[in-house]
Amino acid sequence: IPASRLNQVGTNLANYFAAPNIPAGKPDGELNYFFPGNSTDTFDSEMGRIDANINASNKVFFAFRHNNRFHEANNAFNNIATGSILIQPNWGATLDYVHTFSSNTLWDNRFNWSRNTESRPPAATLDITTLGFPQSLATASTQPVFPVTSGTKFVDFGYSKGDYIPYDNFQYFTMLSHTVGRHSISVGADLRLERQYSFRFGNSTGLYQFGLNG
Secondary structure, three states: OOHHHOOHHHHHHHOOOOOOOOOOOOOOOOOOOOOOOOEEEEEEEEEEEEEEEEEOOEEEEEEEEEEEEEEEEOOOOOOOOOOEEEEEEEEEEEEEEEEEOOOOEEEEEEEEEEEEEEEEOOOOOOOHHHHOOOHHHHHHOOOOOOOEEEEOOEEEEOOOOEEEEEEEEEEEEEEEEEEEOOEEEEEEEEEEEEEEOOEEEEOOOOEEEEOOOO
């Protein structure tokens, strides 16, 4: 095929496609690449609690918790065209206060907050003008990542479906308990509020599909 008939952008994209590493499993050349899978998971967790007896009638405790997960996987081509990252930090805190009115009556109040964040940032960044795309597309893209590319009988590659999604949960719990003989009476409330923010990157630099027609 004369070089003049090859699209430069398509040629640049194809250069990132991994070369065969095993003999083809079919006469047409299919099944010529083996990827055993790669995945790393790093996790840490911390927690703490402080209890204080203010006096015989008042007690309080404060608890703090945090954990974080870093997951990296799917770099099938061992270059910037493939691979994914997942980051999940979680935070939380609880403040509890108990007041004892008498041996039969006590009042418990609890404030609780927790946050879970799902973040899938780019595994690698790329100036798409180096692939031959116009500067106007690079400027309009929300993330400077490898474009999603798919073709007949070929595995898709490129960056897709990244996101940043934090969840916040707030809780206020209160309960007044009173014991009379063999009977216990409790009245209270459990109020909760959940807030979620979602930003999804989608195919930030575009989706390009190639067929065998023509």
